[in-house]
Amino acid sequence: MQESEDTKQEMKAFEDYLREKGLKITNQRLLVAQKIFSSHNHFTAEGLLDELKDNKDRISKATIYRILAIMVEAGLLEEHDFGKDYKYYEHIIGHQHHDHIICMQCGRIVEFVDNRIEELQNKAATDNGFLITGHSLNIFGNCNRFPDCEFNKKK
Amino acid sequence: MQESEDTKQEMKAFEDYLREKGLKITNQRLLVAQKIFSSHNHFTAEGLLDELKDNKDRISKATIYRILAIMVEAGLLEEHDFGKDYKYYEHIIGHQHHDHIICMQCGRIVEFVDNRIEELQNKAATDNGFLITGHSLNIFGNCNRFPDCEFNKKK
DNA sequence: GTTTGTGCAAATCATTTGCACCGCG
DNA sequence: CGCGGTGCAAATGATTTGCACAAAC
Numbered sequence: 001m002q003e004s005e006d007t008k009q010e011m012k013a014f015e016d017y018l019r020e021k022g023l024k025i026t027n028q029r030l031l032v033a034q035k036i037f038s039s040h041n042h043f044t045a046e047g048l049l050d051e052l053k054d055n056k057d058r059i060s061k062a063t064i065y066r067i068l069a070i071m072v073e074a075g076l077l078e079e080h081d082f083g084k085d086y087k088y089y090e091h092i093i094g095h096q097h098h099d100h101i102i103c104m105q106c107g108r109i110v111e112f113v114d115n116r117i118e119e120l121q122n123k124a125a126t127d128n129g130f131l132i133t134g135h136s137l138n139i140f141g142n143c144n145r146f147p148d149c150e151f152n153k154k155k
Numbered sequence: 156m157q158e159s160e161d162t163k164q165e166m167k168a169f170e171d172y173l174r175e176k177g178l179k180i181t182n183q184r185l186l187v188a189q190k191i192f193s194s195h196n197h198f199t200a201e202g203l204l205d206e207l208k209d210n211k212d213r214i215s216k217a218t219i220y221r222i223l224a225i226m227v228e229a230g231l232l233e234e235h236d237f238g239k240d241y242k243y244y245e246h247i248i249g250h251q252h253h254d255h256i257i258c259m260q261c262g263r264i265v266e267f268v269d270n271r272i273e274e275l276q277n278k279a280a281t282d283n284g285f286l287i288t289g290h291s292l293n294i295f296g297n298c299n300r301f302p303d304c305e306f307n308k309k310k
Numbered sequence: 311g312t313t314t315g316t317g318c319a320a321a322t323c324a325t326t327t328g329c330a331c332c333g334c335g
Numbered sequence: 336c337g338c339g340g341t342g343c344a345a346a347t348g349a350t351t352t353g354c355a356c357a358a359a360c
Contacts, residue, residue: 099279130258
């Protein structure tokens with residue numbers, strides 16, 4: 001696994017977080033973080049486990065979940081619910097906030113940003129007396145017009 | 156349980172759907188539908204079960220889930236994922252589409268509509284080559300400023 | 311009468327957790 | 336060393352399902 005400059009910085013942020021919290025820097029944590037930082041795709045715990053099966057070092061499912069929880073807590077990862085019965089994760093360090101459009105046919109996930117929507121959401125929240133702490137906007141549709149739409153690809 | 160005019164029409168829509176699909180009109184289905192149509196609150200399967208416990212007729216959890224599935228399929232009910240590990244349902248017949256703001260402290264759910272957001276979502280989808288089939292916009296926040304905010308109320 | 315619905319308990323499935331052993335610091 | 340981390344298997348919790356009995360048409 002080659003390390004880009006970005007990946008190096010992200011790894012440093014993770015290690016700094018671990019040290020800061022008095023958590024240990026283990027092989028499993030480094031491997032998982034590296035795998036995650038080396039891709040910008042949305043992934044599932046199961047999918048991550050599969051990818052790491054290839055590795056000489058086997059990592060248990062329980063550990064995967066435990067590490068994902070730490071990274072979410074650290075603000076390095078975001079957890080998404082796209083309507084399936086498992087969660088998706090996305091590494092967000094150095095990524096601006098965005099929303100998602102999910103293809104119901106092939107599972108393709110497209111990111112988009114619209115600052116006007118963001119503003120209108122803030123307005124809706126404050127108008128209703130809420131102090132906004134987060135939001136989730138998912139658009140579901142069909143990307144059939146794309147030539148490479150594959151059915152039931154999901155992990 | 157008194158039946159308002161609205162409730163009567165909603166019950167009729169449900170019964171029509173059942174007949175149309177060759178499904179039977181059972182006591183359980185009528186009771187569940189009536190309980191649902193008699194309130195405009197968001198509810199969970201568990202909560203619905205509790206409410207029906209009071210009734211002389213006991214309905215099993217399995218049946219609740221089966222009936223909820225039918226009503227969602229019929230377009231009478233909408234299923235929501237508000238970030239908890241159970242689903243919320245909302246009866247939507249005769250209700251215009253709306254999004255939700257959820258209080259992370261007390262679980263209070265406020266509905267809002269913003270047509271500009273709807274338009275911008277449609278634009279985002281079509282701009283990305285998607286044929287939009289649905290969307291879910293949830294804003295999470297804190298309604299602590301409200302005097303009657305109760306913590307951990309959730310069903 | 312048949313066929314579909316219901317209740318019960320057992321099965322699923324993603325995620326979490328208890329516990330004995332392992333390895334970082 | 337000593338405590339947090341890991342792997343395994345068992346626990347959890349919402350939802351689903353198989354099956355025998357009951358109710359609708």
